[in-house]
Amino acid sequence: MNLPDDMITVVRNAIEEDVGSGDITAELISADTDTSAQVVCRESAILCGAAWFEQTFHQLSDTCLITWSKHDGDRIAADDVICKLEGPARALLTGERTALNFLQTMSGTATTTRDYVEQVHGTGVVLLDTRKTIPGLRSVQKYAVLCGGGKNHRIGLFDGILIKENHIAAAGSIPRAVTEMRNKFPNHKVEIEVESVADVEPAITAGAHMLLLDNFSVEDLREAVQHVHGRVELEASGGFEFEDIRAVAETGVDFVSVGALTKHLRAIDFSMRFLAC
Numbered sequence: 001m002n003l004p005d006d007m008i009t010v011v012r013n014a015i016e017e018d019v020g021s022g023d024i025t026a027e028l029i030s031a032d033t034d035t036s037a038q039v040v041c042r043e044s045a046i047l048c049g050a051a052w053f054e055q056t057f058h059q060l061s062d063t064c065l066i067t068w069s070k071h072d073g074d075r076i077a078a079d080d081v082i083c084k085l086e087g088p089a090r091a092l093l094t095g096e097r098t099a100l101n102f103l104q105t106m107s108g109t110a111t112t113t114r115d116y117v118e119q120v121h122g123t124g125v126v127l128l129d130t131r132k133t134i135p136g137l138r139s140v141q142k143y144a145v146l147c148g149g150g151k152n153h154r155i156g157l158f159d160g161i162l163i164k165e166n167h168i169a170a171a172g173s174i175p176r177a178v179t180e181m182r183n184k185f186p187n188h189k190v191e192i193e194v195e196s197v198a199d200v201e202p203a204i205t206a207g208a209h210m211l212l213l214d215n216f217s218v219e220d221l222r223e224a225v226q227h228v229h230g231r232v233e234l235e236a237s238g239g240f241e242f243e244d245i246r247a248v249a250e251t252g253v254d255f256v257s258v259g260a261l262t263k264h265l266r267a268i269d270f271s272m273r274f275l276a277c
Helices: 007-019 050-060 089-119 138-147 165-171 174-184 197-206 218-228 242-249
Strands: 034-041 065-068 081-088 126-128 161-163 190-194 210-214 233-237 255-257 270-276
Touching: 007 050, 007 089, 007 138, 034 089, 050 065, 050 081, 050 089, 081 089, 089 126, 089 138, 089 242, 089 270, 161 165, 161 174, 165 174, 165 190, 174 190, 174 197, 190 197, 197 210, 197 218, 210 218, 218 233, 218 242, 242 255
Parallel strands: 126 255, 161 190, 190 210, 210 233, 233 255
Antiparallel strands: 034 081, 034 270, 065 081
16 A cells, blocks of 8 residues: 555654654653663554654654564554564654554554454445544545555545535535536546435436435335446445444445544554663
């Protein structure tokens, strides 16, 4: 997977947020003291965020050396040693929390994603994320979704058309909204949200390439799939519970989008411990 273009900037901002004018507690340690440390995971998870973790220490000192025993996308277990670090003690102390914040947040997203991916395995459904991300960390979480085996929907408002209920209300109708977008952006795929089976045919007739079936019951999803019969792609969305996602996938839709991948975040427990000074 390619790293996001803003990775270095995101790390720099995170360091500035934490360090500010300087890490005053790190002054306890002599500037010429070197040390080593290791990171241990405290629970089963999917590892994600190695590049952000590493970049944190590299921005603080160009002599930090990190050796990884696990890699992004690996399943890790409690008490697994993830990596070992060597370098200036001050840099390791200063970067510890920021680096672990990236690792715990991204691994949390990747782990949740992997759970959902395994839940729909064998159905042919593609699991998508949404724009329900932590402000300022969208690229981080979108990468973590890929690491967990999911796929990215649009990154933002700039790279895909998704006409939602408020757009439809402002435009006046589903056909008018689709037609307007097709005319303005003839080379873009147009996806539109529909809220009932009755809205499906007007959207297809107007020229939509993909329908977002919002808050449909499993029965209505099956009916929509049968009605569409492969003419356009179908995405199911609507806050499905984890235990229901398999039934949704088995209706025959092409995609299921899950905001919980990035919105209902539970961080993974990592610990960094110094080995010597």
